[in-house]
Amino acid sequence: MTDKKKPVSQVLGIGQIEPEVSGSSRLNVGSTERIWSAAGGAFLLTFGLRQGSLLTALAGGYLAYRGASGHCPISERIGRNTAEAENQVPDAIEISKSLTINRPREEVYKYWRQLENLPRFMFHLKEVTQIDPRRSHWVAKLADTKLASVLGKVEWEARIIEEVENERLVWKSVEGARIDNAGEVRFVDSPDGEGTEIHAVIHYRPPVGQLGGAIMKLFNPTFKQMIKQDLRRFKQLMETGEIATIKGQTSGRLKENQPLDKPSSEYASTDEKHEGLML
Amino acid sequence: MKALCYNGIGDLRTERVPDPAILNPKDAIIRVKLSSVCGSDLHLLNGYVPSMREGDIIGHEFMGEVVEVGSEVKKLRKGDRVVVGSIIGCGECHYCKSQEWSLCDNSNPHAWMPEKVYGDATAGIFGYSHAFGGYAGSHAEFIRVPFADHGAFVIPENITDESAVFVSDAVPTGFMAADMANIRPGSVVAVWGCGGVGQMAIQSAFLLGASRVIAIDREPERLRTAREISGAEVLDFSQVNIQEALREMTGGRGPDSCIDAVGMEAVSEGLDYYYDKAKQFVRLETDRPIVLREAIVACRKGGTVSIVGVYGGLIDAVPMGAAMNKALTFRMGQQHSQKYIPQLLEHLQSGKLDPSFLLTHRMTLDQGMLGYDMFNKKQTMRVVFEPAA
Ligand SMILES: NC(=O)c1ccc[n+]([C@@H]2O[C@H](COP(=O)([O-])OP(=O)(O)OC[C@H]3O[C@@H](n4cnc5c(N)ncnc54)[C@H](O)[C@@H]3O)[C@@H](O)[C@H]2O)c1
Ligand SMILES: [Zn+2]
Ligand SMILES: [Zn+2]
Secondary structure, eight states: OOTTSOOHHHHHTOOOOOOOSOGGGSOOSOHHHHHHHHHHHHHHHHHHHHHTOHHHHHHHHHHHHHHHHSOOHHHHHTTOOOOOOOOOOOOOEEEEEEEEESSOHHHHHHHHHSGGGGGGTOTTEEEEEESSSSEEEEEEOOOSSHHHHHHOOOEEEEEEEEEETTTEEEEEEOTTOSSOEEEEEEEEEOTTSSSEEEEEEEEEOOOSSHHHHHHHHHHHHHHHHHHHHHHHHHHHHHHHSSOOOOTTOOOTTSOSSOOOOOOOOSGGGSTTOOOSOOO | OEEEEEOSTTOEEEEEOOOOOOOSTTOEEEEEEEEEOOHHHHHHHTTOSSOOOTTOBOOOEEEEEEEEEOTTOOSOOTTOEEEEOSEEOOSSSHHHHTTOGGGOSSSOTTTHHHHHHHSSOOOEETTSOGGGTOOOOSSBSEEEETTHHHHEEEOOTTSOHHHHGGGGTHHHHHHHHHHTTTOOTTOEEEEEOOSHHHHHHHHHHHHTTOSEEEEEESOHHHHHHHHHTSOOEEEETTTSOHHHHHHHHTTTSOOSEEEEOSOTBOOOSSHHHHHHHHHHHTTSOSSBOHHHHHHHHHSOTTOEEEEOSOOOSOOOOOOHHHHHHTTOEEEEOSOOHHHHHHHHHHHHHTTSOOGGGGEEEEEOGGGHHHHHHHHHTTSSSEEEEOTTO
16 A cells, blocks of 8 residues: 555655564474465454453464464474475565654653653553663563463564664664564754654564565554553653553443433434444 | 443434543542533534544533542542542642633643644643543542642532532632622623523622623523512513613613623524524534624723633624624633632632522432433523532
8 A cells, every 4th residue: 555655764764764574584394284274363353352351362363473473483492393494584674653752852762761660651561671771671571371371482682783862762673583673763942842752663574585575564653542542641640650441440331230210311312313433 | 330421413312431630640539429511512412512432421510539549639539529620730830820710721631732723722621522632531439630639629518519519610700700800889780591691690790799680581480580579670582672671771882891601502593693604514613703792892982791601613794893893892712710719618608698599409420311401402501410420
């Protein structure tokens, strides 16, 4: 769709950094097995997301990942390799998102640079630990389930390859990451001088194979949405000190007991009555 | 506690639900004393605003008493008697700081939903669908109020509960309509819709210097109120040709300012009503812009059209040529409660504004469906619920 358009990184002139080729960009699941994994996984993922079941979605995501990527962390652990030996390197996919935070640049940068803070607004992260000024260790958040125990810990290491205080951070995942990724975050004064524009560009290498590419395209909007939500929560936290939520609020979906008598109504019979969603 | 919940189009039920709890440090819990119906609720109930879910507690115009405050609430105290603006604003983002509270960047937890269709997300609103945050509304014994220091205002002692409740929504919306209308001393203002919002727009227009206000509706009782209490000249659109009448009443010029206080569910006696209704039914159009079209054509050259009647989606056959060539100014928006409430409380104190006449029926939550039936049929100006009763 938008494939033929220039990537935003070129428009902004930032984040033109390529991720490593390692981890998932290598193959160890054979093609037949991959197609089944991918198809079944994609189904479970969609189904799980629709049902709002994180577990199903996660299981689906794992299968789809394994199918799409041709890289099975479990096979890798037991030294199983069903891949036909061909070595292609897929093109990196780009996600970019900018927004403006109504706080001074130094403050915004400082909070972000303290990488341990990231899981406070990046809800898919469990923890980030700074190993030394350049290297950090990242652990993804998985539901505490059987599936999670099969998957093991999803973790990776990243390295800051360029840092200009209060201005920019460039990173790359270190060899062996589940999904090779690289990116840049830039901090710029907003034109009115009161806030900070934050521009994030992330590249990740889709797991190899044609199917991989196709399926990753399906996932891409979801990833993009996730990054967007992350940045939005970051903004909320920086500006207001809290993250807006209705999680845990009361509603008629949490009835304490049976509904009271339903009053009889002529209202429901108005000629306006037709089902809801219109936009 | 008891709460009035949406259960589908035209179906409200009073149910027992858990009490609300503080979820964020800047939240407060308010014991609701009075909670009013509003024309916007009708858009939800009649199915014109998407993303309502079964079980959502509705209601967004209310006052009450603070019973609990979060750890970061600095100004409010337990026991304060407060009126709360319908629109939730964080107080810290660029928009809140510029007094454009209904454009708040941070108060809508479902920002991604409107972003898809509007290109951007606007503020959360109590009890007003998930696209506007999904916050539980005020037709309940208690309500959770986020960013409470910004949204809840202590009511001065000499203002009654029955007046204060409308400072939540009808008064600031009507006032903003007049404020956006570029009214100068001597201006002639036309107001479409004589519901609570229209009545407050009429009174605010006079307050801001209008010499004459012409109010338009077809409900006899509402027209009577507009004339006798709010002081407007009135036109019944079921009896007269509005275009002709407005032009003749203004010496052939047309009104300087035209206020739309009706919005997407406008009705009319003409063919255009059936045209829009049919299109709306097959979803080619989501809103019926009958009043908007009328206002654009009626407005004098170089005049202002101020829109507070709510539109949700797409409209059709808007006379853009007339608007462009007559060099009209358009202003519109959901009300910026927090910007207006302090000055409006002063106007109530000094007696310049008194919205208490809007309360025409007082009911218990158990009578919720009945109340909305009457309101939908315009048999009452505003029903106000007393959750404790
Ligand atoms: N912008 C905001 O923040 C805000 C806040 C509150 C309400 N609103 C909106 O303001 C509008 C009015 O609210 P309300 O509570 O007064 O509603 P209401 O339903 O009580 O009143 C609407 C009135 O418009 C009249 N009307 C219908 N078609 C008309 C026409 N063609 N010409 C003239 N009058 C016509 C109806 O007879 C009715 O009296 C609604 O759209 C509501 O959603 C906006
Ligand atoms: Zn309202
Ligand atoms: Zn805000």
